[in-house]
Amino acid sequence: MKLPIIIVNFKTYETAIGKEAVKLAKLCDEVASETGKSIAVAVQAADIKAVADAVSIPVLAQHIDAVGFGSNTGHILPEAVKEAGAVGTLLNHSEHQLHIKMIAGGIDRARQVGLKTIVCANTADKAAEVAELDPDMVAVEPPELIGGDISVSTAKPEIIKNTVEKVEQVADIPVLCGAGVKTGDDIKKSIELGAKGVLLASGITKAEEPKKVLLDMAKSLE
Ligand code: G3P
DSSP: OOSSEEEEEOTTOGGGSTHHHHHHHHHHHHHHHHHOOEEEEEEOGGGHHHHHHHOSSOEEESOOOSOOSSSOTTOOOHHHHHHHTOOEEEESOTTSOOOHHHHHHHHHHHHHHTOEEEEEESSHHHHHHHHTTOOSEEEEOOGGGTTSSSOHHHHOHHHHHHHHHHHHHHOOOOEEEESSOOSHHHHHHHHHTTOSEEEESHHHHTOSSHHHHHHHHHHTOO
16 A cells, blocks of 8 residues: 555445445545545445455455454454455554454454554554554544544644654554544645544545545645
């Protein structure tokens, strides 16, 4: 996955599930090819195959479990995610937080099957803690700003700077940021503060004209 990057997390938004997931992912694909910018999508496990078959941008899972083949009913098997066409996964999203041991296990299993990992953290300290586990990227998202209209780069610019500094001290891993990102300007500020990209959801999944918004965002990604 090329940096800087915009990762659109489809979460469980009605506008981003099933057929709508394919439609929205195609729109992201179009914007990526029209602008030459790096855009990826994180979709529901059930939608990975259909989305991955329909687009050429990277498709991510929103979560995997640190399990292997066998008796693990209801868990998300890394091999199945890979076979469905995902190139990586989010882990420890604020809406699906994991014990540190499970994050470590998830990163190990992802590496075994060839999936990239983007590990989320609520704070700069947590980001540094998970960075020690050597994921491919770390994403900092203040939970209170998720789904809101004020972006992390405006409301809490210091968390981006602190995270970049703290992660740098333990590992050479790109830091993304997210929460409330709605415009190209929000992205520009995030990059100026040291982020190598953003993780966002409602800015696109709830937009009346998602293509217009994403084009504006992609143009600001330098
Ligand atoms: O994973 C992205 C995320 O949690 C931010 O959500 O809606 O604030 O862009 P949103």
